[in-house]
């Protein structure tokens with residue numbers, strides 16, 4: 299009986315690892331291995347085509363970099379190596395968002411980890427990552443591509459990296475982009491006009507989103523009588539339940555911690571419920587920073603759906619790709635907010651790309667709230683949602 303039921307199952311009921319395998323191995327050349335090179339081999343073991351989102355697939359590179367931070371690279375103490383690469387943002391509005399892998403097909407490529415992670419201390423590292431893949435990809439009601447998603451984890455590869463080779467690679471990664479003295483000059487006049495308008499909008503959009511969130515911030519005054527009959531006043535911060543906020547950032551923790559003094563939202567924003575305050579504050583400061591600048595044009599090997607790119611080590615430069623100018627104005631502002639969330643400074647850690655698109659970002663709020671709170675598209679959509687859908 300049990301066997302019969304199993305036969306009747308469609309192939310997507312198989313375990314992820316029975317459908318897709320991801321193997322990390324060392325390159326043939328010892329020198330490449332010592333410089334932090336790793337071979338990635340992805341095999342479709344299922345009987346249907348599968349779709350690998352390029353932004354989390356190490357086979358896809360731009361300028362020798364993978365598309366963002368998704369590799370686990372840990373030293374002997376288990377500490378994750380710092381990401382020093384580029385966030386390459388592809389909009390999920392066409393099938394080239396994915397690399398298609400046919401049944402039985404294997405795709406292989408080599409990545410140079412020392413260009414994306416700071417391995418300059420050298421020594422032993424353990425490398426692994428989670429590869430998402432999808433099937434049944436369709437256009438959803440937002441015009442975004444979206445499929446049934448699953449994830450498979452690679453093997454853990456032990457590598458040894460030479461400190462001097464990794465330091466040389468890091469230097470390359472940190473080399474300034476070859477830009478004209480005034481990067482904006484790479485933009486055509488009509489592109490400059492569109493960017494100017496979008497840039498002007500960021501400040502008002504983000505401040506509107508901050509105002510919206512502040513209206514949800516509430517501090518409960520709690521009076522507790524102690525054993526001696528004395529009344530002790532305590533304060534408990536919380537977010538009022540709100541559809542928009544929870545749609546993007548997930549269900550509230552409603553942490554019960556209380557404080558002696560009434561806490562401002564900025565004194566508690568490292569806690570999950572209040573973390574969007576920290577992000578919004580950082581984004582609005584970065585948008586106003588005179589170092590925030592942009593350059594038009596992205597490397598030739600970039601996907602045609604690339605909207606923009608941000609380099610972690612080049613604050614606050616945003617590379618604007620050609621496709622950016624084909625999206626509507628709201629999306630353009632959302633994209634710039636997204637890019638500004640990628641920088642890492644004293645105001646906030648960088649946000650990462652865990653999910654692109656409205657459906658996927660919203661799904662993350664339920665499946666993995668910690669990631670939703672640190673997902674670049676999520677903060678951008680929250681801002682856009684508040685501005686476009688609030689009276």
Ligand SMILES: [Zn+2]
Nearest residue numbers: 385387651674
């Ligand atoms: Zn991004």
